[in-house]
Amino acid sequence: MNADRTHSRARNRGGQTVEDAISRYLNHKLESGGSRSTMKPVLESFAAFCTRESVEYVDDLDSSDCREFGLELREHYIDGEIAGSTANTYFAYVRAFLSFCVRDEQLDTNPAATESAEEFLPEDRPSGETQFWEPAQRDRLLEYADERVRMAREETIDVSVERAYRDxxxxxxxxxxxxxxxxxxxxxNDDERTGLLWADVDLESGRITVFGKSRDREPVGLTKAARSALERLERVQDPPTDDWPLFPTDHAASKYAAVEDATGERPEPGSDIDTICRDKRVAPPSITKEAGRQILKQLTGEAGIELEGDQEYLQPHGARRALGAELYEKGHSELAQSALRHKSIETTHKAYSDIKAEDVAQSIDEVRE
Known part of the structure; x- marks a missing residue:
């Protein structure tokens, strides 16, 4: 939540809550070409966003709230989780709901129907823009990450050993x-998403627990390679507390602020802030999503990986899409569903409908031969 949005909002206790208004809308009036089944999860997501922004009642909503929701959709687009066209469709569903609220006399005007509210929405492009990590690209990136660790140990590059293992x-x-x-x-933009901590890792049982898209804690089993990577990182990093992040930031100012918040005293400028954090057992913040993208952009370029079209680097979500595609292509659709933690097999089928179509065509050819 933005700092300037933490102020106490005026409440109209006679108004309708966002959740109640959404329920009324879905039960009685649907627009914008969406069915109840397609609009319901989007509007529930909007209701959860309103809760995080301390917006309880419909008449508390203003254009800046819708603008922030558009920015959140843009973040999902940047992360490769949704296409630009999908982000615009989701926003259209919210705009249609708020138009209903105007007619229902819960709002005077539609706060989503302004240029300001729509400013952060990504360009409306077709869903074919979604990236996959090709096997050769993935292998080269993993190979270079190993090379970088070796070079850091040999001190032939200006990268610390801990950072090389982190990346x-x-x-x-x-x-x-x-x-x-x-x-x-x-x-x-989300106070509950603080990054993975060592408390989330259970190497003995072979699993890691993440704060999933559903906003529930979800266990993820570790493959041999993932488990090995975490074991090596733990040995190198030697985290002093369980709340230490797996991927601590390199941003010194953030570490200074963490120590000051925890102890009430700010270390002297030029201090060895990393040693101070360890001695005082003050965990530094995790790197941000943007920092994670920058790391991948750097590694992609240094590894000499060629990309098609206007793609700049191997994006995080491209690896997720590639894993699902690999499992799906080999006929393991239920395993793909479990690995990607989709709530239903229909979601998995929809995500890889192009692969399914190719399999059907191949089966027809085989029958006719």
């Missing part, structure tokens, strides 16, 4: 487990 582990967890960037890194 290598990021690549491995993305490639092996298909984790979302929002499940691994800190989200500056």
């Amino acid at each position: 290598r582990t990021i690549v491995v967890l993305l490639a092996e487990l298909g984790l979302r960037g929002a499940e691994m890194f800190r989200d500056t």
